[in-house]
Amino acid sequence: MYDIKEIKEAYSVEEAAKLLNEDPELKIIAGGTDVLVKLREGSIESPKLLSIHLIDELSQISIDEEGSIEIGAMATFTHIADNPIIKENIYQLGKAVLTAGGPQLRNAATIGGNVCNAAPSADSAPMLFCLDALVNIVSAEGERTMPITDFYIGLGQVDLKPNEFVKSFTIKKENYEGYSGKYFKYAMRNAMDIATSSCATMVKVDDEGKIEKIKACYGVASTVPVRVYKAEEEFIGKKLDDENITAFAKLALEELSPRNSWRASKALRTQILYEICRRNLKESLEEYKGEDDED
Numbered sequence: 001m002y003d004i005k006e007i008k009e010a011y012s013v014e015e016a017a018k019l020l021n022e023d024p025e026l027k028i029i030a031g032g033t034d035v036l037v038k039l040r041e042g043s044i045e046s047p048k049l050l051s052i053h054l055i056d057e058l059s060q061i062s063i064d065e066e067g068s069i070e071i072g073a074m075a076t077f078t079h080i081a082d083n084p085i086i087k088e089n090i091y092q093l094g095k096a097v098l099t100a101g102g103p104q105l106r107n108a109a110t111i112g113g114n115v116c117n118a119a120p121s122a123d124s125a126p127m128l129f130c131l132d133a134l135v136n137i138v139s140a141e142g143e144r145t146m147p148i149t150d151f152y153i154g155l156g157q158v159d160l161k162p163n164e165f166v167k168s169f170t171i172k173k174e175n176y177e178g179y180s181g182k183y184f185k186y187a188m189r190n191a192m193d194i195a196t197s198s199c200a201t202m203v204k205v206d207d208e209g210k211i212e213k214i215k216a217c218y219g220v221a222s223t224v225p226v227r228v229y230k231a232e233e234e235f236i237g238k239k240l241d242d243e244n245i246t247a248f249a250k251l252a253l254e255e256l257s258p259r260n261s262w263r264a265s266k267a268l269r270t271q272i273l274y275e276i277c278r279r280n281l282k283e284s285l286e287e288y289k290g291e292d293d294e295d
Contacts, residue, residue: 003039006048013138013167016052021140024162026050028116030074031108058112058167061085067173070136073112073166077124078103080111090171092181096127096200099185112166115148118156118224119194125152125225126200127183129217134170139163145170155223179204179213180287182280186272188263195219196264197272201280205240205288212236214248216280218273221256228252240285249277 008026010016020026029035029049039047052058058074061083069089071080077097080086086094100106100114100123114124115135125148133148140163148169151158160166181202187193198219204212214235218226231252238244258269 004047004049007051008049009051009054011054013055013057016050016055016165017138017140017163019050020163020165023048028052028165030110030113031076035113052165063089067177069171069176071111071169071171073168074110075112077106077109077111077114081106090131090176090181092179092183092200092202093124093127093131096183097124099123099183111169115151115169116158116160116166118152118154118158120155120220120223120225121195121198122219122225123183123185123195123198126198126217126219127181128169128171129225129227130181130200130202130215131171132175132215134172135166136168136170137164138167139165143167149227152224176202180284182283184276184280185219186276197221197258197269197276199273199276199280201277201284203240203281203284209239209241209288211238211240211244216248216252216277218252218256218277220269221258221273226256228255230255240281240288242282242285245278245281245285248281249274252277 008019010019025048027035027047027049029051030053052074055074058072059079060072061075063069063085069085077100081094081098100109111124114122128148134145135148135151137144137160139161146159153159179202183200185195185198187196200217202215206212214232216228216232231248234251235244235248253270253274256273258266258273260266
């Protein structure tokens with residue numbers, strides 16, 4: 001039996017913000033897939049919980065007239081993967097979250113919880129980094145928005161005050177339109193295992209096959225997800241071909257700092273990160289070649 005001191009239920013964003021402001025010791029529980037694990041492990045003891053799972057607004061996925069997509073923090077991985085807005089515009093995020101656990105976990109796990117848990121192995125984070133997602137944060141004092149790249153501040157740490165919680169994520173049209181996006185997760189088991197290493201990539205090419213924009217973000221390559229901005233800048237204007245894909249994957253390694261652990265050695269992780277980046281970009285290259293053949 002879990003040792004829970006108190007649990008409260010909020011029925012609106014405003015009520016949740018008010019309750020958190022009155023008692024900053026309250027911990028948000030959404031799908032519960034992370035909080036309950038921590039309770040079982042004993043990493044948190046006798047918590048006071050605030051459930052937000054009945055706040056319908058937090059589960060919504062919408063797109064505005066300018067093409068900006070908003071994903072509520074309570075949207076489950078299953079809901080994200082099945083949503084037509086996601087499928088039509090940012091299918092790569094839907095595919096990424098489908099790699100997390102099994103159906104039962106995906107039915108309960110929320111994108112807000114996955115991000116706020118701040119585990120380097122989180123399956124939604126690398127693609128959200130590549131999509132330059134904005135994190136919308138709310139409290140009784142108002143709202144603030146920040147890039148997800150700034151939201152992560154350390155292992156298991158995000159930039160949230162005790163009286164704040166994540167309301168939603170915003171992805172602007174210019175950060176997804178025209179891109180080919182891929183996510184690959186390497187795990188010791190194919191089913192229901194956390195990532196040993198992971199990589200998300202997005203690339204956009206012009207009519208001549210030259211790179212207009214390339215993005216790559218790695219999971220379990222440091223204490224937080226890592227965008228390789230130096231490598232990305234270096235390859236703008238270069239042709240997307242096998243030679244440059246290999247060169248990009250090699251250069252990106254200079255910005256990573258994978259560690260030794262019982263799951264994998266640093267050397268193995270480094271090799272995996274190199275290979276899965278190449279794999280992603282090669283798939284995007286084939287995707288673009290297929291479009292050219294159709295033309």
